[in-house]
Amino acid sequence: MTFTEPVRKYILSGVVAFVVIGLIVANVMASKQDKTFETNENLYNQAFQLQTEGNYEDAWEAISEVLKAEPNSEIVNYLAAIIAANKGDLKQAAIYMQKTLDINPHKVEDPMFMIQLGELFVAVEKYEDAKTVLLRCQEWGWTTEEMPNYQEHVATLLAQIENLE
Numbered sequence: 001m002t003f004t005e006p007v008r009k010y011i012l013s014g015v016v017a018f019v020v021i022g023l024i025v026a027n028v029m030a031s032k033q034d035k036t037f038e039t040n041e042n043l044y045n046q047a048f049q050l051q052t053e054g055n056y057e058d059a060w061e062a063i064s065e066v067l068k069a070e071p072n073s074e075i076v077n078y079l080a081a082i083i084a085a086n087k088g089d090l091k092q093a094a095i096y097m098q099k100t101l102d103i104n105p106h107k108v109e110d111p112m113f114m115i116q117l118g119e120l121f122v123a124v125e126k127y128e129d130a131k132t133v134l135l136r137c138q139e140w141g142w143t144t145e146e147m148p149n150y151q152e153h154v155a156t157l158l159a160q161i162e163n164l165e
Contacts, residue, residue, distance in 0.1 A: 040069050047079060056087045074103045078113075085120065094120040111142035111150065118157055127161050134158050 003011070043066045050059035063080045070076050081096035097117050100107060107113045114137050121130030137154045144150055 036069065040066050044076060044079070047083065051079065051083050051086065054086075056083055059083045060087060072103060074100055074107075077103065081116075081120075085116075090120060090123045094124045094126065108136065111137065111140075111144050112146060114142075115147070115150065115153065118154070122157055122161060125164075127164060131158065131161055134161070 043062050047059045047062035047066065050056075050062060060083050063076065063083055066073075066076050067080055077096045077100040081093045081100060084090075084096060085093035094117075097113075097120055100113075101117065114133055118130050118133040118137060121127070121133060134154050134157050138151065138158070142150055147153065
């Protein structure tokens with residue numbers, strides 16, 4: 001089967017039109033996505049700043065909006081946990097910390113995350129989970145610049161659990 005010259009032009013014109021329309025649609029969708037990302041990033045930064053300043057209620061409002069848009073973001077869930085803990089909602093903080101760990105299992109290699117997780121588990125009386133986390137901290141022999149007495153704190157929390165059981 002052979003195509004005549006006009007048929008070839010129509011096919012080429014159709015392919016070019018399809019590609020151009022595809023590029024236009026992709027550009028429009030990308031710009032909407034950029035705006036959404038920028039909005040979420042600004043809200044996250046605002047929540048972080050408010051949390052740093054100690055304004056936990058307003059920080060919670062901002063991070064809640066980001067959580068609605070990005071429920072599976074590790075960093076958003078982690079900040080939500082920190083804010084919830086500072087607000088005194090320790091059960092909610094433990095849930096967000098656990099979700100952070102579920103999203104990124106490699107957080108078990110972060111000494112500060114693990115001690116925070118252990119502290120939260122102790123606070124919400126999840127002693128078996130706390131013991132598991134704290135024993136891992138002890139096994140790995142971590143110390144950090146932010147917390148020079150890291151291992152002493154781990155030992156204190158483990159002793160506290162032993163006294164409660």
